[in-house]
Amino acid sequence: MAAKRKQKTLTAGRTYYKQFNEEIRSLVRDGVTDFIIKECNGQRYLATALDGDLSFDIYGVPGQDLGAFMRGPKVRVHNNAQDGVGNTMDNGRIIIEGLAGDVIGYAMRGGEIFIKGDVGYRVGIHMKAYLEHQPKIVVGGKAGDFLGEYMAGGIILLLGMFSDKPDAPIAGRSLGTGMHGGVIYVRGTVPEDQLGPGLTATPVDSDDLKVIEGLVNEYANELKLDSKAILSENFVKIRPFSHRPYGNLYVPC
Amino acid sequence: MKAPERYYDFQKDISGCGIFGVINKKRGLIPGDMPIQAMACMHDRGNGLGGGFAAYGIYPEHAEKYCFHMMCDDDAAIKGSEEMIKQYFDLHFYEPIPTRRTLAIPNPPKFNRYFVTVPEKPENEFRELPEEDYVVAVVMKINTTIGGAFVVSSGKNMGAFKGVGFPEDIADFFRLEEYSAYIWTGHNRFPTNTPGWWGGAHPFTILNWSIVHNGEISSYGINRRYLCEHDYLCTMMTDTEVVAYELDMLIRKHGLSWEMAAKCFAPPFWDEIERMGEEEKDLYTTLRATYGPAMLNGPFAILVADNNRLMGLNDRIKLRPLLVAEKDDMVFMSSEESAVRDVCPDLDRVWMPKAGEPVIVDLED
Numbered sequence: 001m002a003a004k005r006k007q008k009t010l011t012a013g014r015t016y017y018k019q020f021n022e023e024i025r026s027l028v029r030d031g032v033t034d035f036i037i038k039e040c041n042g043q044r045y046l047a048t049a050l051d052g053d054l055s056f057d058i059y060g061v062p063g064q065d066l067g068a069f070m071r072g073p074k075v076r077v078h079n080n081a082q083d084g085v086g087n088t089m090d091n092g093r094i095i096i097e098g099l100a101g102d103v104i105g106y107a108m109r110g111g112e113i114f115i116k117g118d119v120g121y122r123v124g125i126h127m128k129a130y131l132e133h134q135p136k137i138v139v140g141g142k143a144g145d146f147l148g149e150y151m152a153g154g155i156i157l158l159l160g161m162f163s164d165k166p167d168a169p170i171a172g173r174s175l176g177t178g179m180h181g182g183v184i185y186v187r188g189t190v191p192e193d194q195l196g197p198g199l200t201a202t203p204v205d206s207d208d209l210k211v212i213e214g215l216v217n218e219y220a221n222e223l224k225l226d227s228k229a230i231l232s233e234n235f236v237k238i239r240p241f242s243h244r245p246y247g248n249l250y251v252p253c
Numbered sequence: 254m255k256a257p258e259r260y261y262d263f264q265k266d267i268s269g270c271g272i273f274g275v276i277n278k279k280r281g282l283i284p285g286d287m288p289i290q291a292m293a294c295m296h297d298r299g300n301g302l303g304g305g306f307a308a309y310g311i312y313p314e315h316a317e318k319y320c321f322h323m324m325c326d327d328d329a330a331i332k333g334s335e336e337m338i339k340q341y342f343d344l345h346f347y348e349p350i351p352t353r354r355t356l357a358i359p360n361p362p363k364f365n366r367y368f369v370t371v372p373e374k375p376e377n378e379f380r381e382l383p384e385e386d387y388v389v390a391v392v393m394k395i396n397t398t399i400g401g402a403f404v405v406s407s408g409k410n411m412g413a414f415k416g417v418g419f420p421e422d423i424a425d426f427f428r429l430e431e432y433s434a435y436i437w438t439g440h441n442r443f444p445t446n447t448p449g450w451w452g453g454a455h456p457f458t459i460l461n462w463s464i465v466h467n468g469e470i471s472s473y474g475i476n477r478r479y480l481c482e483h484d485y486l487c488t489m490m491t492d493t494e495v496v497a498y499e500l501d502m503l504i505r506k507h508g509l510s511w512e513m514a515a516k517c518f519a520p521p522f523w524d525e526i527e528r529m530g531e532e533e534k535d536l537y538t539t540l541r542a543t544y545g546p547a548m549l550n551g552p553f554a555i556l557v558a559d560n561n562r563l564m565g566l567n568d569r570i571k572l573r574p575l576l577v578a579e580k581d582d583m584v585f586m587s588s589e590e591s592a593v594r595d596v597c598p599d600l601d602r603v604w605m606p607k608a609g610e611p612v613i614v615d616l617e618d
Contacts, residue, residue, distance in 0.1 A: 014294075014595075017297070040591075041294065041591050041594065041595055042294050042295070042589055042590075042591025042592065042594075042595070044297065060591075060594065061589075061590045061591045061594050062591075063589070063591055064589075080590055080603060082574075082589055082590060082591065083574055099603070099604075099605075101574055101576075101590075101605065102571070102574055118604070118605070120571070120574070120605050121570070121571045121608065144571065144605070144607070144608070145570060145571065145608060146570070164602075164604055165604070168607070172607075172608075173522075173525075193528065
């Protein structure tokens with residue numbers, strides 16, 4: 001049986017982030033589960049470290065570290081988002097209907113981040129996975145440099161379709177630099193020069209395609225996009241060329 | 254805090270700041286409330302140890318004169334700098350910069366402004382210098398020889414207002430809501446390894462140039478020595494000062510375009526140069542070889558302005574955020590989108606520029 005839902009609409013305006021987050025936390029303690037946040041204006045740390053089956057519908061631009069450390073909530077941003085979305089998040093889902101800034105999903109450990117438009121630099125840096133905890137990021141637009149840098153686990157899917165930058169390559173330079181786990185899927189092709197040292201893009205196989213299809217279906221469903229159109233192109237994958245490439249750096253094993 | 258003991262010994266400062274800029278391409282005047290509110294929205298990007306603004310178009314009645322904004326620790330510094338200004342310039346008008354007492358700004362230095370022109374036949378050691386070099390030389394002389402006196406800005410029809418405090422408090426102190434400008438830049442400072450003192454706040458300026466910066470210029474040492482060889486002396490103890498003087502040297506004196514100056518600050522990587530066509534490869538190899546000591550290493554998002562332009566630039570691996578937004582005749586550049594939306598909710602376009610690629614916006618006239 002589904003747990004009882006309780007909705008609350010809040011107007012952020014120019015309320016200081018600390019006070020605003022205190023109000024949200026207090027309402028969560030009082031049993032509110034579904035938040036509609038209006039006129040959001042750069043308030044930091046929304047939904048940060050919240051646990052459980054909660055939802056946030058955010059109108060306006062939320063501030064840095066949206067959903068950091070969170071475990072479970074579903075956050076939907078109806079506009080653009082700034083930097084550090086989903087920093088070290090553990091579980092849950094963040095959907096951004098516009099574009100997003102730098103270091104999205106930094107050290108993310110689980111859950112999903114779906115972004116419709118372009119993203120900034122170092123998205124998915126230090127993502128990691130453990131057993132069934134597989135973080136996933138889908139970017140509908142194009143990405144800046146260092147996508148998936150030092151990636152240790154999880155999945156990044158880059159579509160390059162809903163971009164404001166027609167002339168830019170699908171990903172910036174140094175894609176996947178230092179990655180030693182996880183996989184980056186790119187729709188279409190990615191220029192060899194954009195890849196980090198030692199990496200190559202290879203065609204996907206049928207197992208990959210199953211993963212991509214599943215992810216695209218969820219993504220398209222959340223953002224009301226046509227999954228068939230997204231899947232109408234080939235994909236390539238970038239995987240690490242070695243496991244723990246720096247394992248012997250200080251203490252040889 | 255006033256000028257610290259042995260201030261010239263300090264090396265540099267690193268910081269994680271907030272920046273905001275706006276230009277009206279048709280010279281429409283933007284009230285000070287707008288940049289003040291945008292900076293207030295990014296309050297938490299600073300820590301109260303530095304705030305400041307640059308404004309263009311604020312002295313139309315004196316537009317042809319250089320306006321020296323002077324910051325002085327005490328009456329002796331005022332007397333010394335005033336004597337020097339009178340000695341080197343024709344002084345047309347001067348007054349205290351209007352301020353108001355505010356609880357957030359205890360014990361501020363004293364601020365005056367002097368509207369001057371360069372004498373037709375100066376009789377001093379700088380007499381052979383072209384006009385703008387002459388002004389630069391006097392700025393350096395005041396900053397290095399008169400204790401507790403610093404030139405905050407020295408351009409035409411522009412001025413910088415800065416000090417220790419959050420930007421909204423500094424704006425309150427300088428009554429900036431009473432000014433209107435067609436270009437504004439603002440800065441919120443978070444200094445980490447030099448004192449947050451009044452001269453160390455942004456913007457940094459020389460002549461009409463102004464710059465605000467979020468980040469750290471790790472190459473400060475070599476930049477500073479390079480500038481020293483060209484008679485630009487750093488006295489403000491903040492890394493960003495070098496950018497103001499490099500702009501003046503590269504663009505005004507060496508005749509580089511703004512785009513090329515930006516490429517000196519944030520040059521293409523050698524592997525990118527390797528993949529360029531012959532002509533470009535030649536250009537960027539030469540540029541890097543010639544202006545190696547002008548390269549800015551380390552993270553930065555900077556906003557640069559003069560009387561006709563606003564430019565935003567990131568370091569080449571984009572270690573600091575920068576966003577550009579457009580609305581009709583206005584272009585905004587900001588660390589955060591929320592600051593722009595706060596003062597202009599409906600925008601025509603929002604994007605984040607590519608690392609190392611300058612975004613340059615000109616006045617239309």
